[in-house]
Every structure is written in structure tokens, then in C-alpha cells.
Amino acid sequence: MKTAIVVFPGSNREGDAARAIAEITGRDPVMVWHRDSELPKVDLAIVPGGFSYGDYLRCGAIAAHSPVLREVKARAAKGMAVLGICNGFQIITEAGLLPGVLMRNAGLKFVCRNVNLRVETSQSLFTQAYEAGQVLSVPVAHHEGNYYADAATLDRLEQSGRVAFRYCAPDGTLGEAANPNGSARHIAGIFNETKTVLGLMPHPENAIDSLLGSTDGRGLFKGIAEALS
Amino acid sequence: MTGRTKGATAAERPADLMGLTAEEYDRAVAIMGRAPNRTELGIFSVMWSEHCSYKSSKVWLKKLPTAGPRVIQGPGENAGVVDIGDGQAVVFKMESHNHPSFIEPYQGAATGVGGIMRDVFTMGARPIANLNALRFGSPDDAKTPHLVAGVVAGIGGYGNCMGVPTVGGEVNFHPSYNGNILVNAMTVGLADAARIFYSRAAGVGNPVIYVGAKTGRDGIHGATMASAEFSDDSEEKRPTVQVGDPFTEKLLLEACLELMATDAIVAIQDMGAAGLTSSSVEMSSKGGLGIELALDKVPVRESAMTPYEIMLSESQERMLLILKPEARDRARAIFDKWELDFAEIGRLTDSGRLVLTMHGKIAADMPVEPLVSQAPVYDRPIAPTPKQAAIDARSLPATSPVEALRKLIGCPDLASKRWVWEQYDHLIMGNTLQRPGGDAAVIRLGDGPKGLALASDCTPRYCAADPERGGMQAVAENWRNLTAVGALPLAITDNMNFGNPERPEIMGQFAGCIEGMRQACVALDYPVVSGNVSLYNETNGKGILPTPAIGGVGLLEDVARSASLALKQEGDRLVLLGATRGHLGQSLYLREIAGREEGPPPPVDLAAERRHGDFVRGLIREGAVTACHDLSDGGLLVALAEMAMAGRMGATLDAPGDKETPMAGWLFGEDQARYLVALPAERSATILDRAKSAGVPAAVVGRTGGTSLTLPGGEAISVAELSDINEGWLPRYMGAA
Amino acid sequence: MKAKVHVTLKSGVLDPQGRAIQHALGVMGFDGVKDVRQGKFIEIELEETDRAKARANLDAMCQKLLANTVIENYAIDIAD
Amino acid sequence: MKAKVHVTLKSGVLDPQGRAIQHALGVMGFDGVKDVRQGKFIEIELEETDRAKARANLDAMCQKLLANTVIENYAIDIAD
């Protein structure tokens, strides 16, 4: 599997993503600078976490209008897999690859902690290494992760199996207390219609090492690698 | 003071000496051979401010040990540099942003973090961790919650955007900080030991390059503000506050590191306090050279800025470079890529003078060297701090130990600071092996196996009661915290926060703390490689508690061989290492339970510290213990409670072996040089033997297991309840804000 | 030519910042605050001198960047 | 009673947001954008019916919470 990681001024988790890809897929990703006009031929493009353009105006808004993102969108339309993590989720949502918007956390504070995620479906190239209903421990680190869409959109996402992950308690139950940012229906990650694009707020790339407390994020990268190789 | 020169009689001094004393002004006139113009006077004023010249503290700072086999660079550069083997060096420093943070907590704290990170990457290091030592006023003071919220958000806002994990620190509350909070930020970076960058300019004719953000009228005279006392009308000084732009700093970081990977830089210095003035003067004076700057070439974002304003602006996210002439274009291309300003604003000369021009007209012309070498130095009078009478434990009212524990574990100083550190991205870079909440953070270096342990410490109430002992204790506790995770403490940075040095009792505190720190650093082989002094931390004539914050860095050869405080295994024995005498003077128990801030702080036996610490480190490295925690605030019972909460596991504590120690002293005394470790029952006998032959007092004091903490006498409290109390205070307090 | 752009949340979209301000005002003792909504206020200076062209341009800026029309409305106000 | 509050950065205070927006507009092909400053726009609904009292109240709210008067100015506009 060939991977590109798109780097914007202000991106800062591109290294963590690269490390996860290299370690789990055995192949180094190509780092693509936002000004590079050409996106190499890859199977997967990752839009990593960080503060692209300082997160000024709205998180992800400025990066979403960059030339390289136009290219990512065009290729995504032809089936290239896209993974947007945290700021990457915000960027690809602003760019229209995914519906809805990520608003300021309900608590209005940046939040960095491990959360529990319930895998909502194993029927995707991103989640095939997991089982539906499985609970993962993965960190979040964001200020704007409060997913919002109108009720009709949320219904549509749910009915078409496009909710990838939800915040939950350790036993998998849902509730306000387990939701770090107030997101609608406890959504942590969603797919596009073809399930070839995934955006999620938590950081699976920071849950790949038992020394650091969790390896639950590995399955995501393993699943993608298996599906795309 | 040097004699007066003609033309500088008192009558002719300008009305506004910009913070200089009359004598200092006269000295400036003597150096110039004429009255300085406004720009020149501004330059004297900031260069000779307390913040830049260390005029009150210099004579004392000199006493600190700064050398050691691993020290590559001690104090005097942007940050200290310590060799950690394998061609790597760790670069670190701590710095205060106290006054700006009181005036505008978010921006003040944010720009403090930005400033200290620049100090570290200026030296060629990539920042890999941040810490912050915070002191706020009483929780009951109406301003406190607003200050806590703003400072924490500001630290997070800047560090998170930079992509550097904030992994540790301290938060204390005390009424002495009501009008003068302390915000001390520390950055730790990693560099190639052979590629450290310095600020010494060299090469007459070499271009002087300005990079980074544009200059505005931000924070003019910030350095002098940092050197002035607060009064109620200080809030009027508001426009001096700078606004930080972490996004630009992130670009500056990447651009500088990219440039540093080439062979272009002769010297580099960030523009921090006193901006272009201190950076240009320091670089040229270190090189024994002159420097010429065309101020009209400085990128500005406001119109009609005067030479005075340009030289004194404290706009953030800027750097000054001396380049090899042939590297200009390569360097420019890198800063273009990162969309940052890059301007050649001058050159080095052999004149020994700082010459500033504006559109071809001379704005200032002054000798460089005397600005530094003839800066005033004051050996200010000192008055010793009166010693306090010992506290007799038997004189204290009897309390239920469980009740006392409940109170202590929920008091502002001991309550969990999770509410704070969850606003900091402490995980980015994927190397945070021990997160905030333990004795020290542990950061893996790259893919390992090496790692660093980081902690910051100070117990200001000890320093107030006995400065020498307090200074010693701060260093010892910091050393102990690193040791408690299994690291070898390498070196420290310090941040000396004190009141008005013109008052002898404050200078006495300063001198005492330094003397204590000196002794501890020598005894523990723990040199000071960088630091910062913040004086005049007073409001309306009332000083803060003396607060010499210590930031320490320790080395783990193998991160797999480290310990954390969480209890992990049922049936382990709890072994207390170090002697317990039940010292209650200045203890948290005395303050929180008896309502008394009295007595002498606990004695510090540095030889015992070292012996006990070396023994504990040995145990951790051979994998002999399952958990380890040092004893500090709140003593034995608080330490055990913290271990139980971290591991979500209960434990039982025995009564003291000797009948002499009163129960309160046994449970809550703050005797130093102690650790509590958990280890498998079958090994306890051997370990006790080994401790004995190593000269380390050791005793089994309990065992792990269950879901409650059971005290001598059978009283118990569930670990879940302890956690609720401990975790509850700060969120509740801030929620009500 | 100077223009002012107001970007506000569409009605029906929850506004966490507005709610937090309302709550904080209550805690601070300001009674009778029925609702608070927070939006953005962007001042733009353009070289364009033709009002119609400026407005068209500003409209495009809002559509493409300044507002997220999924949740936000915008209003453009060109100074004389 | 409804009020509108504009909170803007004092002149001379660095506005990283405005700069980033200006830069992005340029990259997107919007030429001739000379300056961008970003501020806040807060809409408040009050129970108060007395204009003078409302204004005094709003002024206090701005001083204490809505604006950071160290670096920001504010303007209050009460609807009829």
C-alpha cells in the first residue's frame, strides 16, 4: 500500500501518522507539502492532525481551499482512500468530502485524554480489522471536535452505516459523560457514501504502542493496509 | 558609581529616565561622552533593566555550580546544553512571564511559552516537551479563577499549536500571590551534540538577517515592566501586552531547523525581552564586534514606527541571524518556503559600536561593550530570615487520620491538576511514556530505548520559613522526583521568583535560597545550566513567597526500566525508605488541619538524599519494585493515597515501628529523603538487608490489595472515594467560576 | 473601499460559545440575559472602487471561505 | 430588548487571524485585499426594557467578560 501524508503549514501530527504507517504497513509514506501541485499515485492519502494555518477563521477552513486539497478531492472521487484525523477531519469536512461540521467543544476547552470508542461497523476498509461493537481506548486532543449536522443528515449517516466510531463508556454504552466534546449522537468518526473516506477526531496513530498505554489504534492501519494491498 | 561627566549634572537629566536611576543615567552619559538621545536612552534602559542585566542577582547567581562532565553549555546562552551520549544533547531552560500573565492571562502565558520555546530552538534543538510551574493567589480571591482559566488556556493554546507536548508542572495556591501570580514555563529540546548554535557573532562584514514575524508596537518596555513592582494602577499599563501567534512560531521553528541543517548560520539569537536591542547588543558584544542596522529595512506592520519603537518592540516570533554571506540565497529560499519575512537589515563591523540608521540618518551611535560590561551590578544589603521555633506534634489537636487525609487530598495544593493538564496536548509526538500525574514525566527519545525524565518543583512555604533550607529542599525534591521514576538526574534550570530586591529581607531570601541550592547541587552532582530571575514580584509593597522554581532533567538509559507510582499488584509489600522523624513544621498537615503556617521546614540531609536516591534508582533499574513514589507534601499517607488512586488499588498501612513517633508525624510528617516502594512479598527480606548494608533506613510499613486504604487502628476509606475527592476539587472550583 | 462582514450561526444551530457566555454572565450576577449568540465580525479593506464589483467579490469570499454555509449566514455591508 | 456588541482588536494589536484570512484570500485568487481584521459579533437578548439601564448593564458585561479591554475595543448597539 502506498500512502501520502499531506502537510500544511501548521500541521503537527504528520510525524505521528508517518510513524504509524511505517511501523504497521512496513512502508514509509510520502510526505506531500501543500504547495506541491502534484499528489503522487497512492492508495491512501492521510490528512493529519495539527493546526493548519493556525486554525484561524475556522479549523480546517483555509487548508480546505488549498490546491493540494482540490487534488485530494478529485482523486477521492475516483476512489482513492482518504483518512482525515482530527484537524484532517476538520479539513476534509470543510472541503465537502464529508457532511456536517466540527464545532467548538461543548466544554469550550481543549481536551486531551484517552477516550473509549465503539466501533460501529466492521464493514469498511478502515474498520475491517475490528469487530462491530468492539470498544477501543484511543486518545483525543482537540478544541473543535463537536460534530454537528442537521437531524436529516444524521439520520442518513446512521441508516447507511456511515457512522464509524462513537464515544462510549468502557462497557460500550453511550452517554454524555463519555462524550468529550458534545458531538451529535456521540459521533467520533464518519464515512463518505462509498466508505472510502474516513474522518475521525481521535488519534489512532497515538495508540500503537503498549509502552504508551494502548495498541488499539493499530487495527485501523492494519485494516487499511490489508484492504489496499 | 563612576564619576559624573560634564554636562550631566542633576539639573540637566531628562525628566523621564525610563526606569534608570539618576546614577545609572549619569553612568550612561559617561559612557557616551554626551547625553544620550531618546533611542539611546531606551537602549540603556532595557539593557540595564533587572530583566536583562541581572544587576541585583548577579553576585549571587555566580555562586551556583554550573559545570559538570556532561555540561556542554551552562548559563549565559539562550538555554543550557547537556550531553546525553550517542551524539545527542538535551537543551533546556525555564523562564517567567509573571507580570504579563497577571495583566492578560491568556496572552501573557501564551507568549511566555512561545518565548521559552524560541530560546530552545535557537540553539538548534527541536523542542520535545514543555512544563509549567504556576502559582496563583488564594482560591478565595475573586480574581483567581479567571487567572487560572486564562493562564492554562494560554499555555495550552500556544504549546498545542506548536505540536510540543506539555507533560508536567506544578500548580500551587497561596494568598501571597493574589496580586502577583507566577507563570514559569520550561522547554526541553533535543539536539545533535555536535550541532549546537550559539549567539556569538563573528566575521566582520557578515550580514545581519531578521526573520520571522513583522515588528509592531507590542510590549514596548516589557523588559522594564518585568523589573518593576506592581501597584493597583498597573492594569493601566495594558498596551504593553503582546499577542502571540503560535502558527507563525511553528513556521519559524521549522524554517530555523531546516536552515540549521545546512551550513549557513554563524550565530543566531531570538528576539525576546527587549527585542532587537538585546539580540543585536548581545550578539555583537559576545563577538567583540560592532554592528550596523538600517532600521528602515526592518519588516514592520505599523506605519511610522520610530527607531525607538523598533528597537524596543517586543513583538513575538522573531529571530536575528548572522549568516555566511554566500548562504543568503539558500537561506532566503527556506524562509520563503515557510512564508516568513526575511530581511537583511545590517552587517557586523569592527568599530565596536552599535550604529542605527533610519533612511540614512543616524538614529543611535553607541559603544556595544560597555552596554554589557559596565551594566550596573548591585551587591544589595541582605537581612537574614528569622528562624522559627519547632512545632511540637503533641501540641496539635487530635484529629481522625482519615478525616485529615480527606481534607489534605482535596486541598487546592494536593488536589489533582487533571483539569489543567487535560487542556494540554501531552501526547503529541508519540513518546509520552509517563503522562502528567506522576513524580516525573517520562519521554522516550525517538524509538528508544533512551528517555528523559522531567519535573519541576519548589516548596515556597519552606523557602519563606528558612530560605537556605527551602532552596536546598527544592533541588533535593526535584532530584528525588526524577529518581523516583528510575532516572539519573543530570542538571537543572531554575526560575528565581522573588519580591523587591531593594528590601534587605527579600535579598536575604534570595541569598539564602541560592546558598541552599548551591549546596544541594554540589552534593547531588546536579549543576545549574540555565535559569531566569524575576524580581519585584510585589503588589503594594507585599512580596510573594520566595519561589525558586527548579526544573530538572534526568536520563533513563532504557525506558523499559523505569517505575511509576501506580500500585499494580495485590499482596506486594510497601517498603518505606528513609528515616521518619515526624517533622510537622511548615507541613501541609499543619496548615490545612491546624490552620497554622509555622515552624521550621524539614531538615535536608544531602548525603542521605543521595544515598537513598542512588539505592532506589538501583532497585528500579533491576526491576525489583512494582511501584515507587517519593514522599513530599502531605507525607507518608498522602503518598500512599496517591499510589492507591493511580493504581485503583487499596493498601493497608501499619503503625510506626517505634512508639516514639506521634501518629500525625508518622502519617503526615514531611521528613525528606524518603521513598515509598511496592515490591513482591518474597523479595522484601533481601531488599531490607541490602538497604541496611547500603546505609538506607528501610522498613515494611504495609501491603497492597483490596479496594480501600486501611490505616493503623483499622480506620479505612475506599480508594474510589479518595479519587472523587482528589479529582473533584479543581473542576468544581473552575466550574463555579 | 471598506466592508464589514457579519458571520452568524443559522438559527437552530446550537452555539456552544454563546451558551457559555450566557452561563458565565448569569454566574457573574447579570440577571435577565435571555439569549446570547456569538458570531464573527470581519473588516475588509479592498482596492476595488466599484461598489457592485466589490459586493460580488465579497459575496464570493463569503461563500468560499469566510462563512461555512452549512451552519452560518453572512451579511455584507459596504461603507460609503 | 436586543443588543449587538462588536468586539474588535485595538489598532496596533497583532491580528494573526486577520492576517491568515488575508493571505488565504490572496492564494484563492481574490486580488486587491488590502487588509483584514477579525473581531467578534455578539447578539444579546435582555429582559430589561429600559434602554439606559440596558446600556449600563451591557457596558459592564463588556468590561468584565465580553471584551478583553487590554487588547480589544467594544461597541454596543441597542436595537429599537
Ligand SMILES: Nc1ncnc2c1ncn2[C@@H]1O[C@H](COP(=O)(O)OP(=O)(O)O)[C@@H](O)[C@H]1O
Ligand atoms: N501545570 C501543570 N501542567 C502539567 N502537569 C502538572 C501541572 N501541575 C501539576 N502537574 C502534574 O501533577 C502531578 C503532581 O504534581 P505535584 O504535586 O507538584 O508533584 P510532586 O509532589 O511529585 O512534585 C505531577 O505529575 C505534575 O507534573
Ligand SMILES: [Mg+2]
Ligand atoms: Mg513527587
